[in-house]
Amino acid sequence: MTDQPIYSHTDLKNEIYRLQGLEREKGLELKQRFSSPGAIFSSIFSLFSGNDHADAKDGGIFKQDFLGVLSRFALPFTLNRTLFKNSNFIVKALVGLVSQKASHFISEDSVEGVWDKAKGLFGKVTHLFDKSDKKTKPEVTSFRKIKKD
Known part of the structure; x- marks a missing residue:
C-alpha cells in the first residue's frame, strides 16, 4: 500500500488500476477460502478460536x-x-x-x-x-x- 499523493489524471488512473487489481486478488482469496464446506467450517472455527498458547x-x-x-x-x-x-x-x-x-x-x-x-x-x-x-x-x-x- 502506498500513500502517494495524486497530482495528475494519470496518477489517478494508475491508482484506480492498482485498487482494481487488489480487489481481484482479495476476491480470489475469498473464493478459495469458501470453496468447500470444510474450508467454510475451518474459517468459522478460526473466528472463534483464540491463541494456540x-x-x-x-x-x-x-x-x-x-x-x-x-x-x-x-x-x-x-x-x-x-x-x-x-x-x-x-x-x-x-x-x-x-x-x-x-x-x-x-x-x-x-x-x-x-x-x-x-x-x-x-x-x-x-x-x-x-x-x-x-x-x-x-x-x-x-x-x-x-x-x-
Missing part, C-alpha cells in the same frame, strides 16, 4: 467443555428473557457481553463443586429438621415367651 479460559469457545459452551448461549438468553425482559437494546447488549465473559468461569468442575456444596448444605438442613433424630423409644424386635415349669 492460551489457556482454555482465555481461548475460543471450542476450547471449553460442554457446560462452558452451553452457558455462553444459555446465560445471556435466560437473563435477557427473565431479569432484563423490559430493558432496552443497550442494556441487553451489555448483559450479553458480561455473561459471555462470565461463561468462561463456568465449567463442569465448578458446577460439580457448587452441586456438592449444595447437597452438603441440604443434607445438614434436613438433618436438623429430621424427626427421627429426636429421642425415641427403642424398638423391640422379638419377644421371647418364657415358659414356667
Whole structure:
C-alpha cells in the first residue's frame, strides 16, 4: 500500500488500476477460502478460536467443555428473557457481553463443586429438621415367651 499523493489524471488512473487489481486478488482469496464446506467450517472455527498458547479460559469457545459452551448461549438468553425482559437494546447488549465473559468461569468442575456444596448444605438442613433424630423409644424386635415349669 502506498500513500502517494495524486497530482495528475494519470496518477489517478494508475491508482484506480492498482485498487482494481487488489480487489481481484482479495476476491480470489475469498473464493478459495469458501470453496468447500470444510474450508467454510475451518474459517468459522478460526473466528472463534483464540491463541494456540492460551489457556482454555482465555481461548475460543471450542476450547471449553460442554457446560462452558452451553452457558455462553444459555446465560445471556435466560437473563435477557427473565431479569432484563423490559430493558432496552443497550442494556441487553451489555448483559450479553458480561455473561459471555462470565461463561468462561463456568465449567463442569465448578458446577460439580457448587452441586456438592449444595447437597452438603441440604443434607445438614434436613438433618436438623429430621424427626427421627429426636429421642425415641427403642424398638423391640422379638419377644421371647418364657415358659414356667
